[in-house]
Amino acid sequence: MPPSIEEHTGTRIARYRKQRGLLQQGLALRANVSKSLLSKVECGQKPASPGFVAACARALSVSTSDLLGQPYADELRRDRMDELIQPIREGMENWDVRLDWETAPRAVPLIRADVQRALVQRRQAEYTEMARALPGLMDESVHTVHTTSGEEQRQAYTCLAGIFQCTFTLAWKLGCTDLATVALDRLAWTAPRTDEPGWSAMYAVLRAQTTLAYGRYDVGMRVVDGALRDLEGQAARRPAGIEAMRGMLHLRAAVIAGRAKDRDHADARLAEARALAEETGELPDYGVTWGPTNVGVHAVAIASELDEFGRAVELAEDVRIPPGWTRSRAGHHWMDLARAHTWAGHPAAALDCLQRARRVAPQQTRYHPTARETVLALKRRERARSGSLAQYAEWVGI
Template sequence: MSQSIEEHTGARIARIRKQRGLTQQGLAMRSHVSKSLLSKVECGQKPASPALVAACARALGVSTSDLLGQPYAEELRRDRMDALIQPIREGMENWDIALDWETAPRPAALIRSDVRRALVRRRQAQYTDMVRDLPALIEESVHAVHTSTGEEQRLTYECLAGTFRCVFTVAWNFGYIDLATVALDRLAWTAPRADDPGLAAMHAYLRAQTTMSSGRYDLGIRVIDRALRDLDGQDARRPEGLEAMRGVMQLRAAVIAGRMKDRGLADARMAEARALARTTGELPDFGVTWGPTNVGVHAVAIASEMDDCERAIELAEDVHIPRGWTRSRAGHHWMDLGRSHAWTGDPEQALDCLHRARRIAPQQTRYHPTVRETVLALKRRERARSDSLARYAEWVGI
């Protein structure tokens, strides 16, 4: 069953607010947002920004998933994605116990090749193929760490860390926050055994992402800063990879600052990232996308986070995404820009951006809360029926 136009995040905020016995003014004060904005979000006139959702969730004592309506169970069942998640849950049950497997694992180099392919699919938002392969890769990697020694064992721990990175992404994007938390814990256990500081930095990068969902921005900044200090003076097998991790962690700190509405801190972190990007150029490693293009994309996202949507649209004019660039990041860029156009009252441009996101990264786009909120806002504000918007809404599940 498709989601009703009345089932938007603002309506959920209003329902839970009333259950808590709070007025709009009371929730606005508790969540440190303006009553005017909260009122527009609750009645569906404005899309709910991630920052507002996190602030209201914390004030109401619920999770952001509760307010977003995730996971989108009907749509996941329709696409049979829910059936692919369950084998991953089962596979994640064992990460540290040696079992009696009937066959020997492949050499670490062969497992590593498949894990790298999964990481590429993660960056390209090709989730179905990635998810199908993950349970077997997890099982084989666990088997390998218990039947190898020395450098071979270290490499298999690295493989295992890569699988947990992929699990985190798909679980987080589809709204299975409990599974994402398990994957993050498994990565924390695996990274030191892989003996690569870049993987420890990756754990911090993902942990900071979870703090944004809970509204613990102060903690997120501290997690990033500690990880950056830990990278200082580190010897690495992939020095360029550590530079990529330094860069994306500065970008994450800038996004957190944007959620905090701290323009000075956001600008300072963006300046650090921009200076590093000029030195490194485009440098994908550790499953992340790093370089000048990603800095430009994040500048747009941060302006959107700060509800400065006119600025986001202006900054987007200078963003030129190269052919073959990471689909997950490119798709996210068009989602952010679509929300900004919807916020400024330009439904045609907003829908055009959402169509671009769909063409680039369809699975990511279909299940992203920002897309749903933008589509719902466009539907509620349309003055004459748009067949294009109606078809898009139906594709999303509205």
């Protein structure tokens, strides 16, 4: 019998646990979680935090995507996103071989302008148009790095770095972790060739993100701290961008500490990031959104990581999303806050936050496990049938 589309993460954990022949006590011991919490997560009484999911995935020898039910194949096919992913997979097969083209690729400034457009689409969670552009941009950039030299070649490598960053984000958001891993490897190869230390720092930010999915917080923290050391004393073409990347690394460390339930360390890293943000102000660079607002929304997310949902709601009262702010980050914030409101016992506020996430970043929200898990939790808790909640559930595919 196929799994129900209304399965929540706890249900999947229970199913894999039984397939492995484990009792709840056995899985709790392997995952280093309490049996009481595991029992409540499996029956939907408690949320399966990202850290909890990662711990159970390691203990069960499955991926976090398996426990989250990703990728959402039916929705991808319905939206025809699967048709856009396959050409990207094929394009990623070549990153180091010169192509036998009869015509020369476009001039590097033209390619770079399109890559910059893709990076903007990444920040604004406009994945369809970005996905359509990536395969062609990959081929052009790969060919260019093999047919140019000097500054022109360096800029072509910079184009490739941005392309691989976009590919990682798209694949990670859609639950295609295998493709995300390939994109990350390609970025590791490309970043040093850009001769811009910010791209190596960006690799570290994304690399640390993948460690969260597997509960390797020790590795993630070492990656972050190593990258911070590497930035010390580095000459850079974009000094302000280096400060943005330094701040992003501290934010990544704060998230890792939050997942590890180390509030003191998380608060210390947030303080480092906040101090930097007060110096730089809002400063988007290297395809990221950096500044005081991003530090604020991270503080809300980290409180939720620590299962301090009331505190997350309180912190959110001080967050003001400025007009025109990056939609991907705003969408994440509203989903994080929806989750906090749900488990703090505020269902109406939770649904309102989910609706905000949908309005600001529909593609990201539709495919994000946080949105699905929150909707399922609200459905389990609703006392009277809500037409708005039912419509939202249908929209995300439940």
